[in-house]
Amino acid sequence: MDPPAGHRRACDGGEGKGKRLRMSKAKSLGFAPDRLARIDRFLQEKYVGPGRIPCAQFLLARRGETVHQSVLGRQDPERGVALAEDTVFRIYSMTKPVTSVALMTLVEEGAVALDDPVARHIPEWADLGVFSAGAGPYLTTPPARPMQVVDLLRHTSGLTYGFQNRTNVDAAYRKQNLDQIFDGYDLDGMIQALARLPLEFSPGEAWNYSVSTDVVGYLVQKLSGRPLAQALQERIFDPLKMADTGFSVREDQRGRFAACYEAVPGGGMKLQDDPAASPFLGAPKLYSGGGGLVSTAADYMRFSRMLLNGGELDGARILAPKTIRLMASNHLPGGADLTQMSRSLFSESTNAGVGFGLGFAVVFDPPRTLIPCSAGEFYWGGMASTAFWVDPVEEVTAVFMTQLVPSSTYPIRRELRTLVYSALMDSNA
Structure with a gap:
């Protein structure tokens, strides 16, 4: 049996038994165990072994059952601490x-509707203009229409990131x-600052x-x-029993917190970010809904799994199925994909055939992506190369954790x- 979340692997024998059970489960759920074994070899030989990434944890499930888990490398190479199933990562x-x-x-x-003008809830933004010229003060023109709540969820708001x-x-x-x-x-300060730009x-x-x-x-x-x-x-x-997720690393999690690395030219x-001195050990100034959480695989x-199940997991109902389907639909205007709409210096994956829903990317034309996937699959990733995807057609959920910035490496x-x-x-397709 797999060790429960929040517990370290007790011994190699226990992990071996868990691996055998997962292989049996994988076969019963339609996966070829020998082909799944390629995942560990690939990650170890191409990335972890050569020192391109510090560690790799990959968790794969079908119909809510775990069919494969990779736990490779070290969560803290500087101190020789091995990666474990309950390692805590920055998920950005x-x-x-x-x-x-x-x-x-x-x-x-x-309490809010997707077509609400944002200024209804943030009155300070009532007079936001569109950049025309200048470096401060700025010349602006009125927007063609007011920013709506849906624009925030799908990144069509006109806002940006400074790192671009x-x-x-x-x-x-x-x-x-x-x-x-x-x-x-x-x-509150962020909202006030954005009102001036x-x-x-x-x-x-766009x-x-x-x-x-x-x-x-x-x-x-x-x-x-x-x-x-x-x-x-x-x-x-709390409803989903996500006991290791939050905006800072608790005292009891510190021994499980991974180091984060930056890629350097030449593949090293x-x-x-040293886990023993990371700012994530304390409370942040900005509780960032865009990138502030730490979590485990x-x-x-x-x-x-809650998303795959239509908003429910183990009796805890977070959203209704219709709401999940709405979120996992392409909301880009005119049914466009990201190659047609994007102005970002951004690379999560090849974006042909991929739109954007209410919080994540959505595949709507699989052949154009040039990778195996399903129509309706949705996904996203983080700056430290973490990623997840949910495939409703194949009933597959996957979570990948490592700690290497930038994610485009x-x-x-x-x-x-x-x-x-x-x-x-x-x-199933």
């Missing part, structure tokens, strides 16, 4: 789907420290990866009447999809 932008789900619980309660380094508006975000979790504004484009005109989901987090906090951390705890983490890596798998995410679907012998 995999926070976005969680925050988006929280907002949708408020949509279901009637493309425009005068990006530069203003960097100057204002608007991308910073630990050294910048709190949520122009939009990059008129809402709905797709641009941005602080939009941080604004979603602000709306969750304001509309729920709870601090964002408490709202997520009450609405998602250098320490980027087991916790995020529970979140993913290696094509691990698409490689994992190929490895998984090349092992699926009993397809």
Whole structure:
């Protein structure tokens, strides 16, 4: 039997028994165990062994049953600490789907609607203009239409990220420290700072990866009447028993917290965030709904399984099935894909045939992606190369954890999809 979430592997013998049971389960659920075994070899030989990434944890399930788990490398190479099943990771932008789900619980309660003007809930944004010229003060023009709540969820708001380094508006975000979790504004301060800056484009005109989901987090906090951390705890983490997920690393988690590395030219890596001195050990200044959470593979798998199950897991109902289907539909205007709409310096995967829903990317034309996948599959990843996907057609959920920035360094995410679907012998499609 697999060890329960929150427990370290007791011994190699116990892990071996668990692996044999998973292989048997995998076969009964339509996977070829010998082909799933390629995943560990591939990750070890191409990435972990050569020192391209510090560690790799991959958790794969079908119909709610675990069929494969990889636990490779070290969570803290500097101190020789091996990776374990309950290692705690920075998940960065995999926070976005969680925050988006929280907002949708408020949509279901009637506290907000997707077509609400954002200024109805953030009056300070009533006069936001679109950048025309200047480096501060700025020349602006009125937007073609007001920003709506749906624009925040699908990143068509006209907001941006400072790290994109493309425009005068990006530069203003960097100057204002608007991308910073630990050294910048709190949520209220972020909203006030954004009120003084122009939009990059008129809402709905383009797709641009941005602080939009941080604004979603602000709306969750304001509309729920709870601090964002408490709202997520009450609405998602407690019901789903996600005991290791939060905005900081608790004292009892410190021995399980992974080191984060940065890729260097030539294929190596250098320490980027020491787990013994990380800012994640303390409370953040900005409770970032766009990138502030830490979590484990087991916790995020529970979140993913809830999404696959139409909003419910183990008797805990988070959202209704219709709401999940709405979230997992392409909401880009005109049914466009990201190659047609994106203005971002952004690379989560090849984006042909991929749109964007309410909190994550959505595949709507699988052949154009050039990788094995299903229509209706949805997914996202984080800055430290973490990733998840949910495939409703094949009833598959997958969570990948490592700690290497930036996420565009290696094509691990698409490689994992190929490895998984090349092992699926009993397809529902």
